[in-house]
Amino acid sequence: MKLYKLSLLTVVLSGTVFAQTQKFTMAEAVNGLRTNLAVKNISQFSWSEDGKSYIQAVKNGYLITDIKTNKQDTLVSLSQLSSSFSGKKLEALPPVKFFNNSNAYFTADDQMYWIEKSGADWKIKNTVSLDKDVSNVEILGDNETIAFTIKNNLYLNKNGKTVAITNDADENIISGQAVHRNEFGIEGGIFPSPDSENIAFYRMDQTMVADYPVIDWSVTPAVNENIKYPMAGKDSHQVSLGVYNIKNKSTVFLKVDGEKDQYLTAVTWSPDSKYIFVAVLNRAQNHMKMNQYNAVTGELVKTLFEESNDKYVEPQHPLVFFPNSNTEFIWQSQRTGYNHLFHYSLEKGLVSQITKGDWLVTDILGFNEKKKEIYFVSTKESPLERHLYKINWATFKMQRIDTEAGMHSGVLSSDGNYIFDVYSNSNTPRVANIINTNTLKYNNILTSDNPLKNYQRPEIKNISLKADDGTPLYGKIILPVNFDPNKKYPTIVYLYNGPHLQLVTNTFPASGNLWYEYMAQNGYIIFTMDGRGSSNRGMKFEQAVFRNLGTTEMNDQMKGVEYLKSLPYVDADRMGIHGWSFGGFMTTSFMLRHPEVFKVGVAGGPVIDWNMYEIMYTERYMDTPKENPKGYAAANLLDKVQNLKGKLLMIHGAQDNVVVWQHSIKFIKAAVDNGVQLDYFVYPGHEHNVIGKDRVHLMQKVTDYFDEYLKK
Incomplete structure (x- = not known):
């Protein structure tokens, strides 16, 4: 009997050891969080029209849950809808959009179906056939009329009749x-x-x-x-x-x-x-x-x-009118340096600035008219987190609604009495709560298991550095698994550092990207940091790059390089850099403008010459080439290719309609003209980003390049 117990214990312990040493495949590192390693979620959440219940998709149906009693009922099922189809079977339930608990619509096989509840069943009320080229479908507020484009x-x-507006x-x-x-x-x-x-x-x-x-x-x-x-x-x-x-x-x-x-x-x-x-x-x-x-x-x-x-x-948001008012509205503006809410009246003009501070509002969720409250998401606690707040638009009394650290998002009920709060943080894969906005008491409806619990995970440290003007810069360093501080490791800097994107937040997984963890499992240090120019830090932070894209950003990233070089376990002779799009521009810029820093670079979809990028984005940050010739010249990488010392792999999608293929083609020509060797790879059939199964091929290509030239 004792021997049996010992054998059983050995099995259990060996299973634990095996679990702790499991490594990501490349497919898991690239697409796992959307496939077999996806964190469980509440699917297609929506509030009922009266705000007293919520709807969610489950396998082959939709459930409706009463807020006060937690009683769940099937709202509609695949079998109910299939019985309404004559002559063919509905194989799977498509996404259903509910107008209310008795009326909804969905699209299947180039048809739009309006359905309504009839007793215990659902019946098809109306159908509209859609041309194969139909797109941009918009259903009007009457829940019957649709507008759409064809070409x-x-x-x-x-009423079933199609009219050409143009x-x-x-x-x-x-x-x-x-x-x-x-x-x-x-x-x-x-x-x-x-x-x-x-x-x-x-x-x-x-x-x-x-x-x-x-x-x-x-x-x-x-x-x-x-x-x-x-x-x-x-x-x-x-x-x-x-x-x-x-x-x-x-x-x-x-x-x-x-x-x-x-x-x-x-x-x-x-x-x-x-x-x-x-x-x-x-x-x-x-x-x-x-x-x-x-x-x-x-x-x-x-x-x-x-x-x-x-x-x-940069106006980015439509007006939001107050409930039951044709004259009072909220305008979101960065005029004070951070995106805030301003109360306007058609008759009186500016009434008040509702939110204030060195933080920004990222989203308006809605109102509670009876209590004169606005609900919104902001960076008030930290630029690395998002939290839910309410503020009284008359007294400006403001209160945080959620309690836990991390990145929160919310969906407000129509009456403003409840909010669906979903969040994650470095240690929490996903939690979903229904919060009573009056009492702030909550009901947990989902706490997801950690889908990565059986995998070998690296140690991740949050880093705070300072730019040359004293501005805090936030980053993360991901150490190799089985880290030995007495060894020296090859190190890869992953960066974007452009407008409208933030890489470093308190979310799950803490690394921010399973490919980083894959590389850590294979003996690399990964470092990533948001320098000035990137998002959600206010106008001064973003506008620091104005007219000189690539310069301030590199100065900030160099602070990260200096930090890495100060660490005894970073091999300064084996440092690599990788980024895509603006990150591809930054990667190439580093390899040419600071060629002594990185031994290996991989640049994807890079802007090479801002003269060739789109007007709206480029002229916002750079003015026109005629107005700012020095800025364009400094950022132009075509006349700097001769500076390349390290190994550079450049990658581009052949159908890229964002950063057109000509950017890297012209760079290759400049390399040939200057007798400079580099490596190059193209993804036919892909636009600006390589997605789907081919992304596994892409990241294997990137990984192999670092293994070949950096790891050795």
Whole structure:
């Protein structure tokens, strides 16, 4: 009996040892958090219309849960819907969008289905066939009418009849789609009025923009597919805003004064559907007008306010009207140095600044009208975290809603009485709570297991350094597993350090990326840090790179290099660097402008010459090439290729329509002209990012390159 117990203990212990030594495969390191290592989540969460229950997707159905009793019922199931289909079986339940507990819609097999509850079952109420080229589908507030685009034109379907809102034969005149290359927070181009009687829409004329070839290599002979790509300093597209009256089948265009190539963003309807508000930003991006237009005539009513900055203004959010008000609204602005909430009135102008401080609001979640409270997400506790807050818009009393450290996101019920709070931190894969916004008591509805618990995990340290002006810089160092402080290790710096992205936050996993951990399992130190220019630290932090992209960022990253070199276990002769997009630009910049620092670099999708990047982004941070020739010259890497000393692998997607392939092609030509050797790899069929199963190939390529030239 004693021998049996000992044998059993040996089995248990050996299992534990095995679990602790399990390593990631490359596929797991790249795609594992979206596949077999995905953290359990509440799927397709939404609140019921009355805010008293919530809906979630489960296998083959949707559950509805009563907030007060926690009683769960099946709202709709695959078998219920399948019984309504005649002649064919619904094999799987597609995502269902609920208008309320009795009405919903979904899309399957190029058809839109409106369904409604009938007794214990659900019946198909209406269907609309969709053309195979349909995109940008928008359902109006009446829950019946839909607007959508087919190729470059905008259409409407009401009562089963489809009407063309636009009919432009020239494919370079585009309606109903996102414009300005999705800058300024623009996500779409269709804006239905609250009363469902009108549709505002973007119309983009890009006939004046130069054609740019993108070659499809998958066919023989290869086929050229031109796109319109407005490069810095060149001709840009021209955008207007139309308003289509559904009843009259007529369109008026807003009479927007100013430059033809200015930017129109933050498009917002007034709740009474009488007016449209537009942020009109000049091409120089240093002056914005918030204009009010009559939706019937298109005439300018008035300019509500203006914002200007000696560097740039970047409106990114539409107006948010207070509940049951046609005149009071919230405007988000960075005018004080951080994105904050400002209360405006159409009659009185600026009423108050609602939120204040050296932190920023990242998202507005909604209102509790009875308590005069606004709910939002912010960086108030730390730029490395996000937390949920409420503030009274009359007294400005503010209170944090959540309690735990980490990155929180929230979905507010329609009445503002409950919030769905989901968070993770370095030690917590995911927790979901329903919080009562009045009492702040919560009900836990999910605490996810750690899907990485059986894997060999590295030690991760949070690092805080200082820029040359004293600004704190936050980073992480990931030590090799089985770390020996008496050994020296090859070290890789992974960076982005460009606008609108933050790499270092308190989230799960603590590393931020399983590929970092894969490399740590294989004997590397990984270091990553957000320098000035990156996101969520305020305007001064972001604007430090203005007119000189690549310089301040490198100065900050050099602080990271100095820190690494101060560590006895970092092998300063075996340091590598890797980044993609802006990170690819930074990687290449380091290899050429500080060639003594890194032995090996891998640059993906890199900007090589900012003259060849898009107008909206480039001119915001660099002005035009004519206005800032020194800045463009300093950042241009084509005339610096002769400085390369280390090994450099450059990678590009052959169909890249963001950082066009010509960037790295011209770099290769410059290398040939200067007798400089480098390594190069192309991913046919991929645009700016290599995704899906091919990303495993990409990261194996990157890893092999470091193993070959850095690890030895």
